[in-house]
Amino acid sequence: MITKTVTVINSQGFHMRPATVFAGEMGKFKSKITLESGGRNVDGKSLMNIIAACIKCGAEVKIICEGEDEKAALDKAVSMIESGLGEE
Template sequence: MVSKSFTIKNKMGLHMRPANVFVTAMTKYESEIFIQFGGKKINGKSIMNIMAGCIKCGSDIVVECEGPDEEAMMAEVSELIESGFGEE
């Protein structure tokens, strides 16, 4: 398992569009992905769970990836989050 901390940068947080970008990117991987936020463990391949997490701009999250392609998955997660999901 690999994990990494991030701060959400895009102004609207993980609203519908970035949540969709995130889930679409992650579903191509075999590994499981979870987002730790606000005492919750959120399934990173479920758009509804991500939306329900209410992750706003400035929120600190921890992303955990576990499985055969976890390193590649985490690399793409890092790129997506650090780029602000292309919204900036």
């Protein structure tokens, strides 16, 4: 299991479009991916779970990856969040 904490930088946080893109990309990995923010742990592959977490701009998100491709999954998740999830 590996983890990293990052800050959400896109102005709208994890709303529908970036959450859809994020969950879709994470679904390509075999590892279990969990997002921890605001005291909630959610499945990083579940669009509905990510939306329900209400992760806003400026929120700190701990990404937890566990499995055979955990390093690649964590690198991709961190890259996506740190780049603003494709938004400004």
